Amino acid sequence: MRWDVLQEPLAAQRGRNSPDSTRDWRRIAYLVHLSRALDAMEEERLVPEKKVLYQFSARGHDMAQILLGERLTDPRDATCGYYRSRPLLLSLGVDVADALGSSMGRAGGYSDGRDIGVVFNYPNLAGASALPMCGGVGAQYTPTAGWAQAIEYYRTVLGAEGHDDAIAVVLGGEASVATNGFWAALTIATTQKLPMLFYIEDNGLGISVPSSFQTPGGDIAANLGSFGGLKILSGDGTEPAEAARMIDEAVAHVRGRNGPCLLRLTVPRLQGHSFQDTQSYKSEEVVAAEWARDPLPKLRDYLAPIVDSETEWDEIEQQARADAEAARERAEARGVADPETVTRHVFFDGEIQTMGGQYSLGYASPVCTDQPQPEGQRINMVTAIRRTLDHEMSLNDRVVIFGEDVGPKGGVHAVTLGLQQKYGVSRVFDTSLSEEGIVGRAVGMALAGLVPVPEIQFRKYAEPATEQINDCGSMRWRTNNRFAAPMVLRVPGGFFKCGDPWHSQTNEVAFVHTPGWMVAVPSNAEDAVGLLRTALRGNDPVIFFEHRAMLDHAWARRPYPGDDFALPFGKARLTRTGSDITIVTWGAMVPRCEEAAEGRSADVIDLRTLMPWDREAVLASVRRTRRCLIVHEDLQTAGFGAEIAAVVADEAFMDLDAPVARLTMPDIPSPHNPVLLDWAVPSVDRIRAKIDELVGF
Template identity: 60%
Template sequence: MAKSKTAKKSTDKFDWKKISELILQSRAMDEKEESELVPQKEVLYQFSARGHELGQVLLGSLLTHKHDAASAYYRSRPLLLSLGLDLEDAMAAPMGKSGGYSDGRDIGVVCNRPDADGPKVLPMAGDVGSQYTPAIGWAQGIEYRRKVLKEKEYDKAISVILGGDGSVATNGFWSALTIATTQNLPVLFYIEDNGYGISVDSEFQTPGGVITNNLRSFSNLRIFDGDGTLPEEAAGLMDEAVNYVRDRKGPAMIRLTVPRLNGHSYQDNQAYKDEKLIQKEKKNDPLIKLEKFMVPDHITKRTWNNWEKKAKEAIEEAAGNALARPQPDKGNTEKFAFDEGELPGIGGLAVEGHEFPESSEEPNPEKQRINIVEAIRRTLKYELETNEKLLVFGEDVGKKGGVHAATMDLQSNFGEDRVFDTSLSEEGIIGRAVGMAYSGLMPVAEIQFRKYADPATEQLNNCGTVRWRTANRFAAPIVVRMPGGFAKCGDPWHSMSNEVFFAHAIGWQVAMPSNAQDAVGLLRSAMRSNNPTMFFEHRNLLDAKYARKPYPGDQYVIPFGKANFLQEGEEITIVTWGAMCERSETAVNNLGVSADIIDLRTLMPWDKDTVISSVQKTNRCLVVHEDNQTAGFGSEIVSAIMKEAFEYLDAPVQRITMPDIPVPYNVGLMESVLPNEEKIAAGIRDIIAF
């Protein structure tokens, strides 16, 4: 901390005319929305930036590197203006008009900027604290491309995170702080401290109310503290903080105190503040202090008034043009939940023209059978060898080789830059993977067990929706490897299946291989896809005799949405996946019935055509899955059959599933509730006898 020293630092490097114009434009936008557009219901959600403008515009003026990126939040519109956000787009977005950074799909101040030739603004989110870990991934992407890929154009690039004082209580903040400091990443945390998280003051967010006071013992973190309403002090501190990170001295945090001159949102009347505090904050307006700084030492009062007038005129014109824009095309509303062949502005390998080795849907099997663990390891190894932008990471994937040994020896073969351990934070694992994908890498992240993904739900959901939310301006193709399901025993923590959660998550592909050959083909397809993929590795199949198949070759891929016939027959269709494939086959063989047994292999997308065609042939269907029954994915299959093949049915479609309870630890209890051969066989008999 060097407050007095930096406060005296020369501010000549800043274009104060431009800074003043941008702040005046931002203020005029807020006034236009608050006084007219919101009352007239032209703007339905409004988040004022009043009081926050100075620090953001100063920061934006210092983000000059092509590969700089800022990860901000819903009060960060002044930053976007400083980086070149078009005024009409800025006004049109809160109106939900066409164009702009979401084409009417997202709240207007949830911005993004995918400028290929200038600083980027990573897609914002409406949830507090979720902006932190993707920015860490971007920073790690910078360093990987700079150090490992030797791309000199990434020298001096930095990642910046903007957050309010309320956000310092979130998992994302602490995870990002841990990763940035332990990995010495080029990250600047900018905390705008206005003293409140909606109506809750800072004392409830962090002990003592000042987050930087609590972080001075953090190794490898430089702290800057100051007043975000004083132009010279804020400029000096911001300049020093940015240069500190840009010069690779380590991560830094700058905390500037600012007033929040309006409520959290338009609807917030700030009744929780007493009148004295409100008046004190108004007197602390950075715009008032900026005017005093500029007049008369730099410009005349008349010039200032002229700037103010021009800003209001510019916003009036922009608002008028925005109001005249057409509504978004309703015919496009469903576009971009998944890749549709149109490259996004930012994110993934395809944007950079990456070319993969030759692939084939025809297997070229070796003689020896291998288990799923070995299949995954060999597939990862080949893709690491042939794709220098692929990285594998998670808890214990390095020297230990993963808790299930799927990454054994990969770190010794490819080094710690490409295969590395992470801190124990699933939020951090997934969030940083998203940021890496934005930076043009292919992250393959491991979550050790399905249940452990719960802390990362926010990042998983945001990753899946980002292409849609930004109207294909951003995408985050990542692969998440996730073991789960029962094994030698059960329990509520390691044995959860719950695949329907990810099938329901927007924008995610979901793969559930039942054998080693399919594991190879689906994992390779996932690592070459333009969509994020959840790759489910069933614990009971990892070393199961049933799942062992010959390695199908380094070119083998399986398209998502293409089911596999385990057996073909005439009397009944059985639709299943994962560990239930073996149990379904055993039940059919023990009964001696003639059945189509379909292994879906992927649930999103799922091969509806194959299922419907089979039901039209057999006239009967049983769906078997390990997940709980209520709202399980089997319900989706049954619904499709009832709609598209009802007239072919000779019996009601039935399901064999887990009951709506967690998996028990005791083996006898576990087997009593899991779908097993006897239950499946009984279901088959009932349907055939109907």
């Protein structure tokens, strides 16, 4: 500590206002000391001993964060921070041994050693919770906006009690205001007038890059001065009275249902970006100026009227140090999680997560059957999906549908046509043109217990949401089942009449390679109903891939299978039986494979889901037919067919009478001209020729 050199003379402080009596200032002082003790312990002992591998000091940011946490008192408040937000977690009441033990990668804590210790989460059933933060800068904003929108949904649509004062608070540094997530969340919060507080800690540097590279002039508050629907406050986060007053004003504004607020507080970063950062990019003068703004000595002088003596202040500090040391002992006693458990909780395995999704709130799925009860004439896949969404919305008022153009227009593929008119703009609504915002807000809504059904208009358009998709999928695993965000992400894709690189992409394998997501690829109306109903009543995030060519394809039409029909994931359909070859396929290739197999003796297997996929059905068929052909629309290199081929080669090699073969698109984007497209996509003739080649091998 450098109080003796850097504090202002005590006499200079006497003119300041006395401490606000509505706050527990001794607890605030204790928590600041505790945060500093943990930082010092990590830097001086645990990092050199290699017991902590990632360390980010919160010195300089700590006091204002704790002042903020003191005001998050509603049980339905939620906050989402970033890697320098441990002081806020301490103020919310997180177990200090959890905080320190998580940094040490020990069992229990935030993740059971699965994630970096500064990637926080805190499912606080007795008070404000800390939503699972992510490792990526700016990824915290849109899920927080989703939580804020869920607050409004519970309050205005469901009429649930106890949501009138709840707010969502997101923390970010000044560098994060340049990210897509920040701007997407800002648009959502302001256009929807959400109870959301943007808390920006401006220390002037994103690692070594000055804030003037993140926003003109380095002051996001000044630059947002004319942004509609947003209250803006800006001040010094190192002055106790000023920081407390501005935090109170910001929180009161948002709690008062006046719309969102952005509070920018300037704070010093008194250490490097991380422990490894030597700050060589700072001059000695800059470092000295930062230490001169240290909020801790300012807090001591501000509390002089109520902290009676240096002895009492020292006792607070010593108690914090002792508690930090006791927490270290408890954390180190925990040991490391059993490596055999590290594969658990990728998907829901029967143990319900602490927070997130409808199951954590007591949901019980209605009784389902996998036996269809055909009703009426054949319907196309568009109608089947719409009817299933309609029925599930009628049963479950937590289901909400949103995306670009899904409202009055009914979606660019007409899947949601009429649903907004029936269920209202609060349950079926259009969004801004931001896939990051669509999926990110869905994450926050799912964490709050809703069942979001976001739509991405075309497969290629999912790319801007990749970070949110990845973070959502890994959430259950990386929080060790503390949190999960089940949703159904509808993604149309594939060719239709013609192709092009922007609307006709499939690339389902990218979703399969994202841990935690289940992936459905129905080829017909009946399967679409069964898989969608299972997804909507399930407890995992699901990619529901709607192939554009099959939405109104005559072959894909089936009678509606009934309101209780639901299909298990990972169970393929054998659409044709034979003895000479096994053909494995999905989506738009199923009818082509069936047609190609006419006059031949072949098993045709429609996988229906790619995660999980029915390995047993494929292997059983291959062992009987002794030949395997995999047909898919996606590219050959690293396509999902390669995974199937590898499993067949590994587990049924001695049963094969011919090489495992794949028939796919070449490694090119989807061409636009129909002649070029027909050449690129596996055709009936090419599939038939490949069947004959393998059977004659």
